[in-house]
Amino acid sequence: xxxxxxxxxxLATGAMAVLLSGCATLGPAYTPDANAPRDKGxxxxxxxxxxxxxxxxxxxxxxxxxxxxxxxxxxxxYYATPGETEFSAKTEAKTSVTVDVKPGQTYYVQGTIGMxxxxxxxxxxxxxxxxGAKEIASCKLVPPAAPKAVAKTGS
Amino acid sequence: MCMHxxxxxxxxxxxLGCLAACETQVTLTPxxxxxxxxxxxxxxxxxxDGQPAYLPQVxxxxxxxxxxxxxxxxxxxxxxxxxxxxxxxxxLNPLLIxxxxxxxxxxxxxxxxxxxRDGKPVRAYAAACALKRTSTVFSEGETLTAMxxxxxxxxRDNISAQVCRDQQGLRALLAGDRPSIADKQPQ
Numbered sequence: 001x002x003x004x005x006x007x008x009x010x011l012a013t014g015a016m017a018v019l020l021s022g023c024a025t026l027g028p029a030y031t032p033d034a035n036a037p038r039d040k041g042x043x044x045x046x047x048x049x050x051x052x053x054x055x056x057x058x059x060x061x062x063x064x065x066x067x068x069x070x071x072x073x074x075x076x077x078y079y080a081t082p083g084e085t086e087f088s089a090k091t092e093a094k095t096s097v098t099v100d101v102k103p104g105q106t107y108y109v110q111g112t113i114g115m116x117x118x119x120x121x122x123x124x125x126x127x128x129x130x131x132g133a134k135e136i137a138s139c140k141l142v143p144p145a146a147p148k149a150v151a152k153t154g155s
Numbered sequence: 156m157c158m159h160x161x162x163x164x165x166x167x168x169x170x171l172g173c174l175a176a177c178e179t180q181v182t183l184t185p186x187x188x189x190x191x192x193x194x195x196x197x198x199x200x201x202x203x204d205g206q207p208a209y210l211p212q213v214x215x216x217x218x219x220x221x222x223x224x225x226x227x228x229x230x231x232x233x234x235x236x237x238x239x240x241x242x243x244x245x246x247l248n249p250l251l252i253x254x255x256x257x258x259x260x261x262x263x264x265x266x267x268x269x270x271x272r273d274g275k276p277v278r279a280y281a282a283a284c285a286l287k288r289t290s291t292v293f294s295e296g297e298t299l300t301a302m303x304x305x306x307x308x309x310x311r312d313n314i315s316a317q318v319c320r321d322q323q324g325l326r327a328l329l330a331g332d333r334p335s336i337a338d339k340q341p342q
Contacts, residue, residue, distance in 0.1 A: 051242065084206065086300050096300040097235065100205070112237075115245060115257045115292050123258070125237035125299060 026074050026140035033077045041082060041101035045109045045124075046075030046136045053113030053120040058089045060111065060124070070111045070122075074142040080107075089122040097124045108132020179288040179297050183309050185317075192319040199329050202228040202271075209307045211268060211315040225329055228269045231310065233303050236261040256289035260299055264306035268314050270328055278328060280321075282313035 036042040045060055047070045057071040062085055068076045070089070080101040087109050088096035093116060099107050110127045113120040127135070200223040201216035210229055219226075237260045248255060263285045270278040284306040288296045297305075318325060 052246070088298075088300075093295040094298065095295065096298040098300040098303050100233070110237075114290060114295075115251065117292050121290070121292075121295055123237060123260075123295075125235045125260070127235070 025143065026071070027143045028141055030075060030136050030139050030141070036077075036104075036106075037079055039082070039103050040079040041085075041099075041103060041105050041107060043078045043080050043085070043087075043099060043101065043107045043109060044075055044132060044136055045070060045078060045087065045111065046132070046139045047072055047111035047113075048135045048139065049073040050112060052115075056091070056113055056120045058091055058111075058113075058122040060087060060089050060109075062087055064088075068142050068144060070142065072113075073139055075136050075139040076142045076144070087124050089124055091119045091122055092116050093121040095122050095124050097126055099126055108136065110135065179286050179302065179305075181305075181309070182285045183313060184283050185313070187313065187316050187320075192316045193322070195319040195322045197227075197318060197322065197325060197329070200226040202226050203230075205229070205231060209266075209311055211266075211311050211318060213315045213318050214268075225270065225272045225331065228271055229266070229314075230269075231264060231266040231307060233306070234263045235299060236263070237299070251292050254291045254293060257292055259287060259289045260296075260302070261285065261287040262299060262302045262306055264303065264310050266307070266310035266314055268318065270325065272328075272331075278325065280314050280317045282310045282317070284309045284313075 030046075033042060033044075043062075045067070049072050054072040057069045060067050060070050060076075062078060062080065064086075067078055070076070080099070082101050082103050084098050085101050086096050086098045088094065089111065097109060099109065101107065106129065108127050108129060108131070110125055110132065112123045112125075114123055115121065195213055196215050197213055198215040198217040200219040201214060203210055203216075209231060214227060214229065238258050245251075245257065251257065263283065265283040266281065268280040269276045286297075286302045286306050288302070290296055
């Protein structure tokens with residue numbers, strides 16, 4: 001009997017660990033960035049909260065360089081070098097979207113999560129400024145992780 | 156025997172239908188005739204700030220010694236449209252295991268080649284390409300990056316074909332910028 005209880009406790013602890021591993025501590029609520037360099041484009045990468053997949057977080061890269069993780073309800077800012085910038089993410093499936101960045105312009109890349117076999121599939125797409133500005137208002141800043149903060153500005 | 160028939164005539168076509176839906180659907184306008192256009196190269200002053208690979212290959216940028224009155228301007232635009240959210244009832248759908256679509260990605264790319272005289276368009280060649288694909292729990296198919304690139308190449312080649320079909324008219328228009336040649340044009 002006690003071994004069965006122990007098994008239940010272990011399973012419950014494991015399930016909680018899996019669920020909470022996707023939760024991230026987010027920073028302050030969204031405020032428009034005012035520090036964008038003039039020779040760069042400002043890209044907001046955000047992920048609105050949704051019904052499913054909230055426990056899953058994925059890492060977003062720009063031209064192959066890891067930028068930040070993107071949990072549900074989070075956003076981060078990336079100053080991109082003008083030209084084509086490919087934003088990508090991967091779990092059991094890969095997603096990528098290319099943004100044609102021009103200096104001084106602002107772009108919004110929206111992240112979502114779709115169904116997968118073992119884990120949700122990440123999806124990144126570029127949305128219009130109207131949609132992006134409206135949806136990002138309910139998101140909170142993803143605190144930069146120490147090694148990835150270096151990659152905030154495009155090369 | 157009956158179960159065997161059910162598998163062959165029931166689930167088989169359903170699976171094939173779902174797999175076929177994973178392929179990217181391509182729509183390109185305008186539709187040109189199958190006949191290959193004559194090869195041509197149009198040399199003219201060019202205004203273009205995009206990737207060289209996306210420029211219609213029939214255009215050869217010609218440096219202008221002085222500000223030209225007639226120039227070619229090429230521009231393109233890409234619009235994304237993705238629907239990929241998990242809905243409340245989606246995880247309960249049993250057809251997901253046979254590849255039922257879980258979302259869709261679409262991109263529309265438009266390209267425009269304009270002939271500008273004194274800053275005003277006097278002739279234009281346009282093309283648009285729409286790509287759409289659905290995703291399943293097993294596969295996401297082409298990424299939006301790959302779809303965008305493919306669409307830009309299709310638009311580029313379509314505009315190249317349009318230009319070559321109309322090369323006589325375009326050459327006459329561009330020659331109008333050079334007085335020595337324009338004077339020889341029949342009225």
